[in-house]
Amino acid sequence: MKEYFLKLENINKTYGKGELAVTALSSVYLYIRKGETAVVAGPSGSGKTTLLNLTGGLDIADSGTISIGGIELDRMNEKQLTSFRREKIGLVFQEDSLIPEMTVYENIELPLALLRIENKKRKYRIERILSSLGMTDKKKRFPYELSGGEKQRISIARAVIHSPSLVLADEPTANLDMLSSTQVIDTIKNISDSLNITFILTTHDGNVLSRFEKIIKLNYGRIV
């Protein structure tokens, strides 16, 4: 049996203290295999974003362990976490997450530049991914010149360009129309299938849920 690539065990996270304390996640266990795509579904405030933040090392759990590819995040300091995210994680946020001063090309180039990949290789990879998205003609455009769906597809391209082990996408289809939403999900599915990247995305969109097999439902911080 294949070893689990991502393991979340007994994860607890509470924001605030005393009477104002809000439990975001309570005793969460989650196991995902390499190359698998999982969808975390649940209503607003159910803890979906918190789960992604903890998994991506953007926040620290109050208790429990998170292991990605055998590496335990809670054993890392801030500097190590930053390097880990740079190399191993790709992030897709809700709308408007592209850097507005950068063109499409430069936005996708950012993770490669951080990893000091040489210019020639950067160019090749960017051209290839833009071509696969059918967006080569948009490479010199700025984010404000793109539609919501196009922005999200570029965000996905940026998240996977450096071949990370894990991509976390927080409601990537929020605020998109049906057609754009379908295009974004198609992009995610194509990339996860072709590149064997583990994907976790959150959503509360029923149409999105119907496209995936592995669905994890969250409610009040618990997996149900």
Add this chain to the structure above:
Amino acid sequence: MIFWIKYSLRSVLRRYRTTVVIFAGFTFSVAVLVFLGAVMTGVNDTMIQNALKLHSGYIFIEGKPGNYSSAVTGLERIKQILGKNPEIIKISGRLTIPVMIQTEKNSMAFLLNGIDPENEAEITPVSKKLTEGKYLPGDGILIGKKGADILGIKVGDWVSVYTPSSMNTLKVTGIFSTGIDSFDSGMIFSRKEIFRDINETTIGYHLALFLRNNDKLKETARVISEEFKDKNIKTWEEKLPDIYQLVKLNEMAMFIMIFLVILILGFGITNTLLTSVMGRKRHFAIMKAMGIRSGEIITAIIAESSIICISSGLAGTAAGIMLVAFSSSLGGMDLSRYTSYNPNFAVNSIIMPRLTPGMTLLPQFLAVFSGIAASTIPAFRIIREKVIKGMRNI
């Protein structure tokens, strides 16, 4: 590093509205500071020239007293040697003797200066400061207005001039007024030749040397001191310590002003950069989430600030230089309406702004330094902000 400098350059160019606001403010401030620095130098130049033109020159050489012949020989020998020094543009040589003038009304002590009228008229302003009479047409003396008033002397009067061992009767041919009390009540002038008839062994002589400007004062004084070791040589700074103090005070006041302007500028820049950087808080948070290190964020923000500060500093310096050139082309700034009673501007009240390397580069250096220092504040605020907090708005 190069990637972040490129990123900063793109950010500066592509966020042109913010860039233009910071650039314009910075350029204006540096230009004003360069101009103010040049005005300060001009004020000092005018103060120095006004003080020196009356009597001492930039460097004052005093010979040992003797009879007329030895004094004239000493004077001419020094003039001949110093005439070859390229830093010295004019020399005024004078014979001197302390005298007492007695009238029916009063008596007063003066220093009688034997001059070459034509040469003196080119150098010092006494000839232009006559209120009555003529400028030494022949044998006779010029007397200051204050001295003349105390003694009750008018032009055309004959007065008894007492030297230590003799008395001569001389005609008053003119009265001058410089506005400086000590000068108007203590100095009288005559042609040098009059001293031939004064049979004294206490005739002194001095030379007032005029330089191109004050920049090479000490170096020239040192060279002259080595050449004439037996002479009493003083720079104007030693001869006129009150004026020197005033010039230093003026410099200090200007430095304080420049410092305050830079401080205000620094606060302004900090505020603008803080607004500019904090406005992009969520984008920096995204970059941090992607794995950008603190050092890279600091590099990006400081590089952005450096690009704006250095370019606008250069533009400001160029604009300041143009302002100075424009002001000079108009003939300087005439302050006579405001300084007519100021003894330090008795001779010339036109301020000609002058650029010096220090005062031209200092504003730019300070402004760039303060701008870059100011940019560390938003940079550190961004890196201290938790990724999760910065991303909450996304």
